[in-house]
Amino acid sequence: MLNVGIIGVTGYTGIELLRLLQSHTHIKVKSVFTASYAGQAIAEVYPHLQHQTSLQGEKLNLDEITQNCDLVFMALPHGHAIELIPPLLAAGKKIIDLGADFRLKNQSDYQHWYQHPAAPETLLQQAVYGLPEKGEKENIKNANLIANPGCYPTASILATLPALKADLIDPDDLVFDAKSGLSGAGRTLSLNTHYCEASENVYPYQIAGAHRHTPEIEQELSLIANKKIIIQFTPHLVPMTRGLLVTSYLKLKKLISKEEIYKIYKEIYHKEPFIRLCDHIPQVKHVKGSNFCDIGIQIDARTQRLIVVSVIDNLIKGAAGQAIQNMNLMYQFPENFGLNSNTVMYP
Structure with a gap:
């Protein structure tokens, strides 16, 4: 039995981790930590978990983690994991960081986009970017530190990867139009997420290359293309709780049939348990509550563009579910263990 801990359990990502892990037959959640609700029963803070967990939130205690946990999930805002991780790694613990602190490999990039000192170079190079379908599974299996991808990058990269690998598209003309539910903004109160x-509102935010997920998408697509890529990325908040949709506009080098492109995508993804290639245009309701990424493609012959629509549940494949998928790979559990939960979702 694998013993795990969760730091930051009472945010939306942390509580989704706990919910999903309740149905994982190979792990036991030993300790959960929260700065906001220390001393309270988790089921009191989140009543949808009544009769599902008897855990109580605790103040962070690294000694307790060292004694009780084999693996630690960190569901913290950026900047908070950097100082916690070195002593845990030194104690032989494995870590999956769901924050942004280890996603960007370039220290100056992180400092520019997150306005916070970056992690040490040695740790950045040690961290494995945990997007299994990108071809990282062997690296994930051997990793001690996983940088769990962001939600927008997950959907954007998975939509683009096969076309980029097959050299079908112009890497200098990539446009991503993205829409996310409000849970992606977190549980902290803010004016923009006020009811x-x-x-009845939809609005773009952090446009014109200002969103922090922009360099993450560019970094990973650049590695796939083996050249520096700059993208156009525009995110929007939409009035739903869960769900994320990205429409990717990719300029084809030459016109090719939809059937040929579908075949290329299928060759790359046919063994992936969480990617579903659709013969229709997917919708966010099709993946709500799941770890699936649904992908649909169309060709616009007039503009010679490949249009790819990808949808995920931002709290699952975009966060907690992907973290569990990475854990399963690290410990050689079946990849889908713990990801078919029947427990009640919240939010």
């Missing part, structure tokens, strides 16, 4: 502001 009266968000209801």
